[in-house]
Structures are given as structure tokens and as C-alpha cells.
Amino acid sequence: MNFRFQNLLGAPYRGGNAMNFHLFLDKENSYSQFTLSQKEFFPFHLERTFPDFSATVTSFDWSPDSNYLLAGSKDLTMRLLSLKGKRSENKPFLFLGHREPIVGAFFAVDKKTGTSNRAYSVSRDGAIFTWDLFESTDNMDIDLDPVSPDTKDQNLDADDNDNNLIIKFESPAAKRKSFEDEDAPSKPSWRLRKKNFFMQTSARLTACDYHRELDMVVVGFSNGVFGLYQMPDFVCLHLLSISREKITTAAFNRAGNWLLFGCANLGQLLVWEWRSESYVFKQQGHYFDVNCVAYSPDSQLLATGADDNKVKVWTVSSGFCFITFSEHTNAVTAVHFLANNHSLLSASLDGTVRAWDLFRYRNFRTFTTPSPRQFVSLAADHSGEVVCAGTLDSFEIFVWSMKTGRLLDVLSGHGGPVHGLMFSPINAVLASSSWDKTVRLWDVFEGKGSIETFTHNHDVLTVVYRPDGKQLACSTLDGLIHFWDPLDGVLMYTIEGRRDISGGRRMTDRRSAANSAGRYFTSLCYSADGSFILAGGNSRFVCMYDVAEQVLIKRFQITHNLSLDGVLDFLNSKNMTEAGPIDLIDDPDSDVEEGIDTQTRGKLGQDLPGSTPNQGRPIARAKCLRIAPTGRSWAAATTEGVLLYSVDESFIFDPTDLDMDVTPEKVEEALADDQKQRALLLSLRLNEDSLIKKCIFAVSPSDISVVSSSVPFKYLQRLIEAFADLLESCPHLEFILQWCQELCKVHGHYIQQNSRALLPALKSLQKAITKLHQDLADTCSSNEYLLRYLSSAGTKV
Structure with missing residues (x-):
């Protein structure tokens, strides 16, 4: 069984601090080609490496002709990199003057000439520099071919004319050549046209983006303020505050009318339409x-x-x-x-x-206790009449009535925090797990208290029933999963998962990842049929086991984010200093250390017994696992957010859905070649209403069942909407109803499982069919009376 996943609340990837810039191209130096039947990608090879940076590369931008790159770095410089010729012949051009690391580097295009004769560099202190490409002689055509400076001997000449600082880099050889031939034209160079500042003195600039067609810059600051500026005149169009937290992402859409802002500390995503000054989309995790x-x-x-x-x-x-x-x-x-x-x-x-x-x-009921307690587990019986919660501090289980909210009972007996609670699917028995190394069964309704106790050698972290209620699984602190028969009270078998969950070495570990201790499962969940069990804990892996065979079937890696601890199996010894790992040493000049967010993260009460608090990066781990009742998907609550794994490909966003071959002309060609199935899929990809309807009518009635079975799930809503529209305007009623019938036969299970998403389209279809039924009924009734009149009139004659 293969699962795919989407991230509902994922954090941005912040790993790595490379100081080299790598450029990859495919072997054909062109876009990858895709077909409907299969996707084929040309392999990439390393084209060129620019190793001259002395700090992390933070931003880069392509020139319109793809021959040059602007790259900004934390070494306070922006560099112009040329892809023409050999590397030894094209040294990078340095743009100097910033006092803080570069956040953004962008090429600008002159709308009149269409050439890239201007560039912008944005630094973290809120400064934006405008650079112009200029010629020293008037008869030279502007060509984006910068002078490559000699790093050992650079001469800076300042010209105070027009208050512009002109920076010229000339090597001794170039000077000798200019003296020998004064009439020889010089190559173009760059000058600093002007400096502008965003005037946010109490905040740092944390994100920026540039739209080349509109010549606009959007910037975000650490105080939650964003600004939109028209360049090159530096006119402020908008300056607004969207939160009190740092803006970590700011971007234009392709048309330039929408602005996207992301705030990692709030888990917030915001899309803003700057012309109408209104929110288009807002989500917060x-x-x-x-x-x-x-x-x-x-x-x-x-x-x-x-x-x-x-x-x-x-x-x-x-x-x-x-x-x-x-x-x-x-x-x-x-x-x-x-x-x-x-x-x-x-x-x-x-x-x-x-x-x-x-x-x-709304909150319609609140359950409390006589004295304050901290609840860490929760369960309710199948009728919903009884609610139970386990505590962290008093080691008790409280039982309330759902209807009245009254406290019915307090179950005592555990000697540690009660972290697992679950009712049996077949009777009213409640199972609880505790750090006192026991699993207890309670008869809640009869009031008999604890009726069975299963003792273990280590602390029990969680407990779960199999869907048929004939098996009980629990995990312990030593990395084992124990399976019990709750009816007979005997241990059936044990799965040793310490090696399966191991992997990922923390920066403070003294042992290798394979030999590291303290790996255990904190969450278990049975599959819908009870044949498999999912187990996750303080590791980047979620393990799937076959219960009957006690073997590992598959491991899911929940994250590749290098800003989390315990992701890499091997650590670089160069990052270890006398003061400890270099990544854990605070930089007083940085808002956020590379890979480490300084915000205060939440903490659940206290650490597990035997564990030591992590003083460095957040640890990659899965806190809770749940399988959907349908068995088609499962969710994991992790340090990266909530991950949703599914066997339904309809949940997967496919960025290769549109490619160079998906055009209206290709749809016409497919129809001409009698490839009705391919034509319909192409039209659905294009989402052209006229083409979709044309392809629907091109399918013969005998082929409807075959074509409908090949329609992907993600296009069902669009197809149903087209049928609803056709029923109101076209005369081919039986043909469209046959399409609807075949779709329901083939994709009925998917329609049932995703009724909420398909509800608007289904309601439109139902409305159209109901209206047609009423019209046909009125027509038939009218025809019936007319025929009776004609028949009676003919008899009299």
C-alpha cells in the first residue's frame, strides 16, 4: 500500500548554509518534456560552480537573456556572475557599499529599450541601492558585459558630478592599454545611482520581492510591517502592518496584482490585493x-x-x-x-x-474538577454519554456525564501520569496506560473500578484497541510494542522497534545514530481492518508493522528539514568547536540564528522519564497518529505541522499538470485522430469550457463508460459542473444523463468520500435535473390533455 502526503501546516525549509553557488541544467539545455502517458525528465548535470562567496548566498536573480546572475550574500556584497565563456575569463563584478547582509538582488528592465541596464540590491538594515549600467563614451551600445575586477588591485574613482558615486574597477594591465590607445572604447561599468532607506529604524528587513514588469518592490519587516514601493523613484504606495510578528516571506504573483505574505512564528499565510486593498485569502495554522x-x-x-x-x-x-x-x-x-x-x-x-x-x-459544555488538574488524555464511549480524561499531576481518571456535565466518578489506582485512554469497541471497558508501568482496564458503568492490570518492565506511554476489540497494543519506554488479549489477559507477542525508529543523530549526542538510546513510540494507531499498526515517536520516522507477522512493512520519513535536530545520520565534525556545536552559538547581530528560531516554543508539562531536555534545535518527532475510519488516509501531528498521507492521488498537487503540449491545437488534433479520451483529458487540463463540452459530445454513447472510467478524480467536479450547465441549454438530455449515470457507477466511492468538496457541483446538477423533470412532467401532462381533446373531437366528427 503506497501513501502520498501533503503538508497542512508545514514550516518552510531553512536548512543548509552553503557558500557555493551551483547551477544545474538539463543535458538539452531546455525544459523537461512531459506526456500524458508518462513523465520523462532529462537528467541534470552541473554546469558551473561559483565558489568565490565568503558567506551564505541569500538571494539571486536571472537576467532576461539568462546570461547573467545577480547573487547577494551575507558577506555584504552583491555579485554579477557571467555564464559566457570560461570561468577564468569572467570574474564576478562586486557591488559594494551595504553595511548589512543582502536580502534581495534583482535585475530591472528598461521598458523603452528592453535591456537590463539597472539593478537593485536590498540589505537587512532597510537600504535599497539602485545601480545603473553606463558607458564612458556616447557611441557605445549598451551590452551587459561587466568589467571583471582584479581582486588584488582595485582602484576606486569617485566623481561628484550629479551627486553620483561612480565606481570603476581597473587593473594595471587595463590602465597600460588605455594609455597606449586612448581612442579605444572602454567596456561598460556599473555606477551607484542612489541610495534609499525604508526608515523602519526599530526593525530589520526580513523579506522582499521584485516584480520586473511593474518595476515594484515589496518588503517585509521583523515588526510585521510591509511596504510596496514604485521604482526607480522610490514612491511608497502602501505601508501597512499585518501582525506584530516577523514577516518571513513576501512575494508577487505573476500578474503583480496580488501580494503573498508568510509569517512563520504565527503559521500565517496572507494574500492581499494591493489595488483594492482587500484580503483575497487568509489562513493561519x-x-x-x-x-x-x-x-x-x-x-x-x-x-x-x-x-x-x-x-x-x-x-x-x-x-x-x-x-x-x-x-x-x-x-x-x-x-x-x-x-x-x-x-x-x-x-x-x-x-x-x-x-x-x-x-x-460554540463551546456548549465545559467539564471541570473540584480542584485544578492538568489533562493529557481523553476518551468518550460510543454512545457519547460518558466522557473520561486522564491527568498529568494527580494520576487520576475523571468521568463526566455528557448530558448534564456532572462529575460521575474518579478512578484512582495509577501511580504516574495517565497518557493513554481508550474505550473498547465492543463493550464499556476503558483501557488506560500510565508511567507507573501498567495498563489497567476499568468498568466505568458498573462502578467496579479496575478489573484487570497488565504489568510491564518500563513506563507505558500509550494504549490503543484494535477495531474489533479483541486485541490491545501499548508502547513502552524501552522501544517495544506489546500486544495483549484483553479478554484472556495474556501477552500475545511483542515487536521490538528500537532499531526501526532509530535514525538521526542530534548535535548533542555522543553516540552514533544507530546506537543512540532513548528512542521509543509515543503514539500507536491500528488500520481500519486491524491488520497493520502505525507507530511514531521521538524520531523522524513513522513505522508501519504487520501485526500478525510482527515485521516492519514500511518507514515514512516525516521531514527533511535540516533546521530540526535529529534529521542527519552523520554530523560534520567541522561544525564542532570547543564551545560546542557552531550552530548553537548565538549571533547577537542576527534576529534568527541560521536554522534556529529564537521564539519560545510550547512545552507539554514535563519531559518523559529518562529523557533530557534539548537545549538546541527543535527535535523532529511525531506526537500523534490517526488513521481515517475509511482507511484511505492517515494523519500525523509532527514538529513540521500536520502531515496527511493518502492513497488517493486526487489530494496531490501535480505541478506538471500543464506543460508545453497542453494546448487547444493538441485537443483538436486528438479529436481529428479519434482519440476522444486524450482530447477530454487535455480539455480538462486547460479548463476551457467550450473545449470540454466539445469533447463530451465527441464521445459516442457506447464509449461513455470507458472514457468516464479514465477521468481522474481531481477533474470530476469540473466535469459535473459542465454537465449541469449542459442540461440547462442543450437538447441531448438522454446523452448527458447517461454520462452522469456512468460517472456515478465508476466514481461513486470517491464521490461519497468527498461529498463536502463536490457538494456545490452536485447541487447544481441536482437542480438542473429537477428542473428538467418538472418541465417534462408539465409537457407530458399538457400533451395528455391535448391528445384526449383531439381524440374526442375526432370521434364526434
């Missing part, structure tokens, strides 16, 4: 670690809770959050959907368990 995740009974909703005290509900098909509950005052540790599909429970360290109404979006 959790900005601290996500602790828990839960699927709704119909597998269409996903609830998450995090250390930022918030509960969010997401639509699985789109990945968008549609409601956020923020009534909790401390970290949310557990979430659980009730069987009615429109109620959600959440437990928190603030000492409350809250019930949420997903229809009215």
Missing part, C-alpha cells in the same frame, strides 16, 4: 507544536490541538481550516470526535475538557 489530531467519523474533517492553546478544524479534501476555537488558556493535549459527527471534545492543561458544536461553532 498552529504556531507552536501540534500535540494531537483526530478524524471525524466520516473522514472528511480533521481536528488538531496544539501548544498555542487553540483547537482547529480542517477540511481534509482542501487542507483549509474553517474554524478555530481559542477558549483554552493552556496547551491542548487531546481531541476526540463524538459519533454524531458534529461534536468535538478537547482536553487541556488548563484543567478543563470542553465540548464544541460544529454547527453553531
Whole structure:
């Protein structure tokens, strides 16, 4: 079974601090070619390496003719790199003058001549320099071929005319040549035209982007302010604040009318239309670690809770959050959907368990205890009448009535935090796991207390029932997964997962990744049929095991983000200094250390027994795993956000969906060659309404079932919308209804599972069919009476 994944709340990749610039091209020096049947990519090879940078490269931009590159670096310089000729003949041109690292480097195009005779460099201190390409003689055509300076002997000549600083780099050989031939034309050079400052003295410039056609620059600052400026006159069009946190990403769309802003500290994504000054799109994820995740009974909703005290509900098909509950005052540790599909429970360290109404979006019930407690686990019976929560500090389990909110019972007996709770699927028995090395079974309704105890050699971290209720799985601190028979009370078998979950060496580890200790599973989840089990913990891997054979089937790597600790198997010894790892040494001049975010991250109460707090980077780990009731997807709450893995390819965004061969002409060619299936797919990719309808009518009635079975899931909504439109305007009713019938036969399971996403299109189709049915019924009724009249009139004659 192959799973693909999408990231709902992923953090940006911030790994690496390379000081070399590598350029890769394919062997044909052209775009990769794609076909409908299979995707073929030309292999890339290293074209050229520019190793002259003395610090990390932060930004680069291509010239319009793709012969030059502008590259900015943390060494306070911007360099012009040429791809013409040999590397030894083309030394980089240095743009000097900035006092802070370069954030952005951009080419500008003269709209009149169409040449790249201007460039911009933006630094972290809020300065933007405008550079012009100029000739020393008037009869020279402007050519983007800079003078390559000799790094050992550079002469700076200042010309105070027009208050412009002209920087000329001339080697001794060039000077001798100019004396020998004064009439020889000199090569073009660059001059600093002017300096401008954004005047945000209390903040650092953290993000910028440039739109070449509009000649505009957008910049974002560490205080949440962004500005839009018209260049080269440096006219401020907008200067607004969108948050109090640092803007980490700012970008134009291709048309230049939308601005995109990202804030990593808030997990926020914002699309702003600057002409109308309105929001186009706004999404905000959790900005601290996500602790828990839960699927709704119909597998269409996903609830998450995090250390930022918030509960969010997401639509699985789109990945968008549609409601956020923020009534909790401390970290949310557990979430659980009730069987009615429109109620959600959440437990928190603030000492409350809250019930949420997903229809009215309100907190309709709050469960509390006589004295404050910290809840870390949550469960509800299948009827939804009883709610149970386990505590971190008093080692008790509290039982409430869902209808009245009254505390019914307090289950005592554990000697450690109760981190696992789950009701049996077949009876009213509650299973709990604790750090006191035991798993206990409780009879909640009869009031008999603990009826069974399973003892282990190490602390038990979580417990879960198999869907049929005939098996119980729990994980322990030594990296083992134990399987118990809850009816007979015997240990069935054990899976040793320490080696499977190992991998990734932390910067503070003294042992290799394979021999490192302290790796264990903190979350378990059975598949829908109970044949597989997912296990995740303080590692970058999520393991899938075959329960019957006790063997590892597959490992999923949840992150490749090098800004997290425990991702690399081998550490570079050059990064280790006498003071410790070089990446952990703070830079007082930097807002955010390379790869390390200095914001205060959330922390769940206390660390697990036997573990040591990590004082460096955040650790890559999976905190919670849940499989959808349909068994088609599963979700993981990780340090990278919530990852959704699915066997349905419809959830996957395919950037190669449009290529050079997808054109209206190709659709016409496919129709002419009697390739109706290919023509329909091409028209759906283009999303041209007229072409889609033309391809629909080109399919013969006998081929409808074959063609409909080849339509990908992601195009069903567009096809259904086309059918709804055709039913209102075309006379071929039986033909369109046959299409609808075949689509429902072939893709009925997908339509049922994604009814929320397809609901608008399905309602439009239903409305069109209902209207046609009513019209036909009226016509038939009218014809019936007319025929009766004609028949009676003929009889009289």
C-alpha cells in the first residue's frame, strides 16, 4: 500500500548554509518534456560552480537573456556572475557599499529599450541601492558585459558630478592599454545611482520581492510591517502592518496584482490585493507544536490541538481550516470526535475538557474538577454519554456525564501520569496506560473500578484497541510494542522497534545514530481492518508493522528539514568547536540564528522519564497518529505541522499538470485522430469550457463508460459542473444523463468520500435535473390533455 502526503501546516525549509553557488541544467539545455502517458525528465548535470562567496548566498536573480546572475550574500556584497565563456575569463563584478547582509538582488528592465541596464540590491538594515549600467563614451551600445575586477588591485574613482558615486574597477594591465590607445572604447561599468532607506529604524528587513514588469518592490519587516514601493523613484504606495510578528516571506504573483505574505512564528499565510486593498485569502495554522489530531467519523474533517492553546478544524479534501476555537488558556493535549459527527471534545492543561458544536461553532459544555488538574488524555464511549480524561499531576481518571456535565466518578489506582485512554469497541471497558508501568482496564458503568492490570518492565506511554476489540497494543519506554488479549489477559507477542525508529543523530549526542538510546513510540494507531499498526515517536520516522507477522512493512520519513535536530545520520565534525556545536552559538547581530528560531516554543508539562531536555534545535518527532475510519488516509501531528498521507492521488498537487503540449491545437488534433479520451483529458487540463463540452459530445454513447472510467478524480467536479450547465441549454438530455449515470457507477466511492468538496457541483446538477423533470412532467401532462381533446373531437366528427 503506497501513501502520498501533503503538508497542512508545514514550516518552510531553512536548512543548509552553503557558500557555493551551483547551477544545474538539463543535458538539452531546455525544459523537461512531459506526456500524458508518462513523465520523462532529462537528467541534470552541473554546469558551473561559483565558489568565490565568503558567506551564505541569500538571494539571486536571472537576467532576461539568462546570461547573467545577480547573487547577494551575507558577506555584504552583491555579485554579477557571467555564464559566457570560461570561468577564468569572467570574474564576478562586486557591488559594494551595504553595511548589512543582502536580502534581495534583482535585475530591472528598461521598458523603452528592453535591456537590463539597472539593478537593485536590498540589505537587512532597510537600504535599497539602485545601480545603473553606463558607458564612458556616447557611441557605445549598451551590452551587459561587466568589467571583471582584479581582486588584488582595485582602484576606486569617485566623481561628484550629479551627486553620483561612480565606481570603476581597473587593473594595471587595463590602465597600460588605455594609455597606449586612448581612442579605444572602454567596456561598460556599473555606477551607484542612489541610495534609499525604508526608515523602519526599530526593525530589520526580513523579506522582499521584485516584480520586473511593474518595476515594484515589496518588503517585509521583523515588526510585521510591509511596504510596496514604485521604482526607480522610490514612491511608497502602501505601508501597512499585518501582525506584530516577523514577516518571513513576501512575494508577487505573476500578474503583480496580488501580494503573498508568510509569517512563520504565527503559521500565517496572507494574500492581499494591493489595488483594492482587500484580503483575497487568509489562513493561519498552529504556531507552536501540534500535540494531537483526530478524524471525524466520516473522514472528511480533521481536528488538531496544539501548544498555542487553540483547537482547529480542517477540511481534509482542501487542507483549509474553517474554524478555530481559542477558549483554552493552556496547551491542548487531546481531541476526540463524538459519533454524531458534529461534536468535538478537547482536553487541556488548563484543567478543563470542553465540548464544541460544529454547527453553531460554540463551546456548549465545559467539564471541570473540584480542584485544578492538568489533562493529557481523553476518551468518550460510543454512545457519547460518558466522557473520561486522564491527568498529568494527580494520576487520576475523571468521568463526566455528557448530558448534564456532572462529575460521575474518579478512578484512582495509577501511580504516574495517565497518557493513554481508550474505550473498547465492543463493550464499556476503558483501557488506560500510565508511567507507573501498567495498563489497567476499568468498568466505568458498573462502578467496579479496575478489573484487570497488565504489568510491564518500563513506563507505558500509550494504549490503543484494535477495531474489533479483541486485541490491545501499548508502547513502552524501552522501544517495544506489546500486544495483549484483553479478554484472556495474556501477552500475545511483542515487536521490538528500537532499531526501526532509530535514525538521526542530534548535535548533542555522543553516540552514533544507530546506537543512540532513548528512542521509543509515543503514539500507536491500528488500520481500519486491524491488520497493520502505525507507530511514531521521538524520531523522524513513522513505522508501519504487520501485526500478525510482527515485521516492519514500511518507514515514512516525516521531514527533511535540516533546521530540526535529529534529521542527519552523520554530523560534520567541522561544525564542532570547543564551545560546542557552531550552530548553537548565538549571533547577537542576527534576529534568527541560521536554522534556529529564537521564539519560545510550547512545552507539554514535563519531559518523559529518562529523557533530557534539548537545549538546541527543535527535535523532529511525531506526537500523534490517526488513521481515517475509511482507511484511505492517515494523519500525523509532527514538529513540521500536520502531515496527511493518502492513497488517493486526487489530494496531490501535480505541478506538471500543464506543460508545453497542453494546448487547444493538441485537443483538436486528438479529436481529428479519434482519440476522444486524450482530447477530454487535455480539455480538462486547460479548463476551457467550450473545449470540454466539445469533447463530451465527441464521445459516442457506447464509449461513455470507458472514457468516464479514465477521468481522474481531481477533474470530476469540473466535469459535473459542465454537465449541469449542459442540461440547462442543450437538447441531448438522454446523452448527458447517461454520462452522469456512468460517472456515478465508476466514481461513486470517491464521490461519497468527498461529498463536502463536490457538494456545490452536485447541487447544481441536482437542480438542473429537477428542473428538467418538472418541465417534462408539465409537457407530458399538457400533451395528455391535448391528445384526449383531439381524440374526442375526432370521434364526434
